[in-house]
Amino acid sequence: MGPEGVPSRRDVLKTGAAVAGLAAWGSFPAAAAGATEISGPTTITEPGDYVLTDDIDAARGPAALDITVSDVTVDGQGHTVSNVGGECISVYRGANDVTVKNVRVSGERKGVHVVGDDATLFNVLAEGNGESGVHLSGGKRARIESCLLRENGRYGLIGADSQQYGSADEALVRACLVADNGYAGIGFWRATGVAIERCLVVDNGAAVPNRGHGIELIGDIDDLRLADNQLLSNAANGVGGSPRDIRGLNAVGNVVADNGRTGFRFIDLYNADVKRNTFARNETGLRADMTDSRILHNQFVDDDFGGIYTDSTVRGNRIIGGSMRFDLMRSVAVENLVLGADGDGVSLVSMIDSEFGSNTVVGCGGDGVKTAQCYGSDVRWNTLSNNAEEGFSITWGSDSTFKFNTVFGNGGDGLKLSASEDEPGAFVVRKNTVSANRGVGILLRDAAGSRVTRNVVCANDRGIAVSAPMDDVDPAELAENVVEGNHVC
Numbered sequence: 082m083g084p085e086g087v088p089s090r091r092d093v094l095k096t097g098a099a100v101a102g103l104a105a106w107g108s109f110p111a112a113a114a115g116a117t118e119i120s121g122p123t124t125i126t127e128p129g130d131y132v133l134t135d136d137i138d139a140a141r142g143p144a145a146l147d148i149t150v151s152d153v154t155v156d157g158q159g160h161t162v163s164n165v166g167g168e169c170i171s172v173y174r175g176a177n178d179v180t181v182k183n184v185r186v187s188g189e190r191k192g193v194h195v196v197g198d199d200a201t202l203f204n205v206l207a208e209g210n211g212e213s214g215v216h217l218s219g220g221k222r223a224r225i226e227s228c229l230l231r232e233n234g235r236y237g238l239i240g241a242d243s244q245q246y247g248s249a250d251e252a253l254v255r256a257c258l259v260a261d262n263g264y265a266g267i268g269f270w271r272a273t274g275v276a277i278e279r280c281l282v283v284d285n286g287a288a289v290p291n292r293g294h295g296i297e298l299i300g301d302i303d304d305l306r307l308a309d310n311q312l313l314s315n316a317a318n319g320v321g322g323s324p325r326d327i328r329g330l331n332a333v334g335n336v337v338a339d340n341g342r343t344g345f346r347f348i349d350l351y352n353a354d355v356k357r358n359t360f361a362r363n364e365t366g367l368r369a370d371m372t373d374s375r376i377l378h379n380q381f382v383d384d385d386f387g388g389i390y391t392d393s394t395v396r397g398n399r400i401i402g403g404s405m406r407f408d409l410m411r412s413v414a415v416e417n418l419v420l421g422a423d424g425d426g427v428s429l430v431s432m433i434d435s436e437f438g439s440n441t442v443v444g445c446g447g448d449g450v451k452t453a454q455c456y457g458s459d460v461r462w463n464t465l466s467n468n469a470e471e472g473f474s475i476t477w478g479s480d481s482t483f484k485f486n487t488v489f490g491n492g493g494d495g496l497k498l499s500a501s502e503d504e505p506g507a508f509v510v511r512k513n514t515v516s517a518n519r520g521v522g523i524l525l526r527d528a529a530g531s532r533v534t535r536n537v538v539c540a541n542d543r544g545i546a547v548s549a550p551m552d553d554v555d556p557a558e559l560a561e562n563v564v565e566g567n568h569v570c
Contacts (some may be wrong), residue, residue: 082490086190086376089147092121095506099299099434101146101373101549102413105310106482109158109159109183109359109455109512110158110459111346112130112156112158113132113154113156113284115128115130115398116129116130116131116154116156117130117131117132117133118131118132118133118134119131119132119133119134119146119155119352120133120134120135120137121135121139121329122137122139122141122146122148123146123430123554124135124144124147124149125146125149125155126148126149126150127150128151128152128153129152129153129154129530130148130153130154130156131153131154131155131156132155132156132157132158133156133157133158133160133162133184134398135157135531136160136161136163137160137161137162137163138163138164139163139164139165139166139194140161140164140165140166141164141166141167142166142167143167143168143171144164144167144168144170144171144194145162145164145167145168145169145188146162146169146170146171146475147171147173147371147531148170148171148172148173148176148179148197149173149175149176150176150280151175151176151177151178151197152177152178152179153176153178153179153180153181154179154180154181154182154412154562155179155180155181155182155184156182156539157168157181157183157184157185157205158183158184158185159183159184159185160184160185160551161184161185161186161187162184162185162186162187162188162402163186163187163188164188164190165188165189165299166189166337167188167189167190167209167237168190168191168192168193168194168354169186169187169188169191169192169193169241169324170184170186170192170193170495170524171177171193171194171196172193172195172196172197172200172220172221173196173197174196174197175198175307176196176197177198177200178197178198178199178200178558179195179197179199179200179201180200180201180202180203180257180302180336181193181200181201181202181203181205182202182203182204182205182246183203183204183205184204184205184206185205185207185208186205186206186207186214187207187209188210188211189210189211189392190210190212190529191210191212191214191215191216191293192205192207192208192210192214192215192216192233193205193207193214193215193216194216194218194541195217195218195220195223195313196215196218196266197198197219197220198221198222198223198338199220199263200220200223200224201220201223201224201225201226202215202223202224202225202226202228203224203226203227203228203441203444204226204227204228205225205228205229205261205396205411206228206229207228207229207230207231207232207233207237207457208229208230208231208232208233209233210233210234211233211234212233212234212235212236212422213233213234213235213236213237213238213239213263214228214230214231214236214238214240215228215230215237215238215239216234216239217241217242217249217394218241218249218254218261218424219241219242219247219248219249220474221247221249221250221251222251222252222253222255223240223249223251223252223253223256224252224255225238225252225254225256225568226254226255226256227255227256228255228258228342228516230258230259230262231255231258231259231260231262232259232260232261232262233263233518234263234264234288234328235262235263235264235265235310236266236267236268236281236297236337237257237259237260237262237265237266237267237285238254238257238259238260238264238266238267238268238405239267239268239269239270240252240268240270240272240275241270241504241566242270242271242272242300245445247403248270248271248273248275249269249272249273249275250272250273250274250422251273251275252269252272252274252275252276252351253275253276253456254267254275254277254278254280255274255276255277255278255279255280256278256279256280257280257281258280258281258283259280259281259282259283259285259295260281260282260283260284260285261284261285261287262284262285263285263286263287263288263289263293263381264285264286264288264289264293264474265285265286265292265293265295265296265297265322266282266283266285266286266294266295266299266315266381267280267282267295267296268294268295268296268297268298268299268301268322269296269297269298269299269302269305269333270298270299271299271300271301272302272303272305272446272491273303273456274303274304275302275304275305275306276306276308277296277305277306277307277308278306278307278308278309278310279308279309279310280309280310280505281311281313282296282310282311282313282315282319283295283311283312283313283315284313284314284321285315285316285378286315286316286317286341287316289316290316290317290341291317291569292313292317292321292322293315293317293341294316294318294319294320294322294339294410295312295313295315295318295319295320296312296319296320296321296322297321297322297406298320298321298323298324298327299322299323299324300323300324300325300329300383301324301325301328302324302326302327302328302330303327303328303329304328304329305327305329305330305331306331306332306333307320307331307332307333307335308331308332308333308334308367309333309334309335310335310336310346311335311336311337311338312335312336312337312338312340312431313336313337313338313339313340314338314339314340315339315340315341315482316341317339317340317341317342317343318340318342318343318344318345318346319335319337319340319343319344319345319363320332320336320337320344320345320346320347321343321345321347323348324347324348324349325348325349326348326350326351327347327349327351328348328350328351328352329351329352329353330347330350330354330355330374331353331354332345332353332355332356332358333354333355333356333357333377334356334357335358335359335360336361336394337358337359337360337361337366338359338360338361338363339362339363339365339461339549340363340364341363341364341365341368342363343363343364343365343366343368344360344363344364344365344366344367344384344547345358345360345366345367345368345369345517346364346365346368346369346476346483347368347369347370348369348370349370349372350369350370350371350372350374351371351372351373351523352372352373352376353369353371353375353376354374354375354377355367355369355374355375355376355377355379356375356376356378356379356491357377357379357381358380359376359379359380359382360379360380360381360382360384360386360565361381361382361383361384362382362383362384362400363384363438365384365385365386365387365478366379366381366382366384366385366386366403367379367381367384367386367387367388368387368388369388370388370389370390370391371388371389371390371391371393371530372391372392372393373391373392373393374390374394375393375396376390376393376394376395376396376398377394377395377396377397377398378396378397379399379436380397380398380399380401381398381399381400381401381403382401382402383401383403384399384400384402384403385403385404385405385406386398386403386404386406386407386452387401387404387405387406387407387409387558388407388409388527389407389410390408390409390410390412390414391410391411392410392411392412393412394412394413394414394415395407395409395412395413395414395415395417396413396414396415396416396417396476397415397416397417397500398417398418399417399418399420399498400417400418400419400420400422400436401418401421401424402420402422402423403419404419404422404423404424404425404426404427404428404445405426405427405428405514405519406427406428406429407429408429408430408431408432409429409431409433409434409435409437409458410430410431410433410434410435411434411435412433412435412436413435413436414435414436414437414438414440415436415437415438415439416438416439416440416497416550417424417439417440417441418440418442418443419440419441419443419445420441420443420445420455421441421443421444421445422445422446422447423445423446423447424445424446424447425445425446425447425448425449425450425451425470426439426442426443426445426447426448426449426450426465426468427442427449427450427451427452427457428447428448428452429450429451429453429454430449430452430453430454431452431454431455432452432454432455432456433454433455433456433457433458434456434457434458435457435458435459436458436459437450437460437463438459438460438461438462439461439462439463440463440464441463441465442463442464442466442468443464443465443466443468444463444466444467444468445468445469445471446468446469446471447468447469448468448471448473448474448493449465449466449471449472449473449488449491450463450465450467450472450473450474451471451473451474451475452474452475452476452478453477453490454475454476454477455475455477455478455481456478456479456481457480457481457494458478458481458482459481459482459484460473460481460482460483460486460545461483461484461485461486462484462485462486463486464486464488464490465486465487465488465489465491465495465555466487466488466489466490466491467489467490467491468491468492469491469492470491470492470493470517470521471475471491471492471493471494471495471497471520472489472491472493472494472495472496472497472518473488473495473496473497473498474485474493474494474497474499475497475498475499476499476501476505477499477500477506478498478500478508479505479506479507479508480508481508481509482508482509482510482511483496483498483509483510483511483513484509484510484511484513485512485513486513486515487512487513487514488513488514488515488516488518488533489514489515489516489518490516490517490518491516491518491519491520492518492519492520493518493519493520494518494520494521494522494524494530495515495518495521495522495523495524495538495541496510496513496515496519496522496523496524497520497521497526498523498524498525498526498528499525499526499527499528499533500513500525500526500527500529501526505509506527506528506529506531507528507529507530507531508525508528508531508532508533509531509532509537510525510531510532510533510534511532511533511535511539512534512535513536514532514536514537515536515539515541516537516538516539516540516541517539517540517541518542519540519542520539520540520542520543521542521543521544521545521546522536522538522539522543522544522545522569523536523538523544524546524548525544525546525547525548525562526548528547529561529562530561530562531547531561531562531563532562532563533547533563533564533565533567534563534564534565534566534567535566535567536567536568537567537568538567538568538569538570539568539569539570540558540570543555544567544569545553545564545567545569547562547564
């Protein structure tokens with residue numbers, strides 16, 4: 082096991098098939114009694130049960146096995162369907178409620194091409210296909226379960242948006258092993274209601290490493306569920322692509338590790354829940370711009386965590402060996418732990434009308450918390466300790482409150498709160514404990530009308546200072562600050 086309970090890549094791959102819940106290839110239940118036998122290239126035009134009695138090796142277009150009618154079950158019984166002239170198995174438009182199971186497909190183009198609705202693929206081994214292992218061309222409500230999709234030229238599975246047939250909405254991909262595909266493991270374009278659960282998605286994207294994602298999303302995506310997957314060692318992002326908007330993401334219980342770029346990379350997320358995921362050893366763990374979303378109880382190991390969060394909640398995350406690098410707009414960031422970042426523990430361009438509370442930032446190589454702008458925000462009950470530079474540093478700010486924080490043992494100032502050089506700002510600094518910092522305990526710069534009251538400020542190089550270092554603030558304005566009732570020792 083890796084640090085903090087994160088499985089190493091070796092641990093995961095060793096038990097990959099078991100983790101994904103895959104059926105054992107080579108052991109198949111008996112075919113349905115009375116099933117029609119197939120031993121060569123066939124077009125199925127009647128409903129019913131069919132069973133392969135031999136491998137099918139064809140040079141036939143459009144497919145070696147064409148299914149043109151609804152209510153069909155094809156049991157491959159472990160046989161292989163291959164085709165050097167087209168698809169291996171094709172489920173036509175209007176051929177609904179088709180099941181394909183226990184078969185290996187390997188051909189020049191697509192392994193299984195599905196256009197009909199309500200298809201089920203179970204225990205399908207799609208490997209070595211020139212294009213995709215499984216291609217959904219607009220078929221709705223497809224179910225792909227316990228399949229092995231590997232070493233295909235482009236995608237292990239792609240749900241493509243077709244102008245002719247529409248998008249692959251409401252697809253379920255469950256307990257599949259998706260590995261070593263050239264472009265990406267799983268891809269969906271402009272889809273609604275897709276769920277990807279309990280899949281092992283590993284080592285995809287070698288053919289196009291700049292876009293080689295474990296899961297690739299393109300266009301608008303609505304109501305996407307990612308649950309209990311393991312996304313490992315993909316060339317680019319664990320989940321990425323070029324989605325325009327994603328609305329209704331539910332990402333829970335995933336392990337996202339050792340990907341070449343970002344674990345989860347999203348552009349615009351609305352109403353997202355990202356909960357109880359583990360990100361480890363990616364270049365960046367999570368990067369997203371989120372609105373009305375919740376990022377709860379995730380773990381980051383040697384990974385940064387960032388984005389722009391508007392009207393959102395960031396709660397209970399653990400970041401070990403990485404930084405939180407984000408902006409907050411009318412948002413809440415509470416009860417997070419940041420431990421041992423190489424640079425600043427929390428780095429923000431802006432914190433506007435937000436709450437930053439009950440966070441612990443310890444042992445980082447730069448500031449504990451550093452924000453370029455802090456306006457109208459509430460900072461309280463945080464512990465900022467033993468960071469190499471300042472405990473909490475603001476470059477420009479005003480109208481923000483600091484209460485009940487514990488700031489000690491930092492290498493620079495404890496609280497360094499600066500207003501704009503052009504427009505002096507005001508802070509409320511009350512009932513904080515600021516001790517043993519190697520700079521000023523509480524430093525206000527270019528501030529006017531601030532209140533610094535009832536703080537305990539002890540054993541810092543200097544206690545409390547109010548200054549205008551560039552003489553930008555008139556001394557009369559500095560006199561408007563109230564500093565009283567503090568215990569300075």
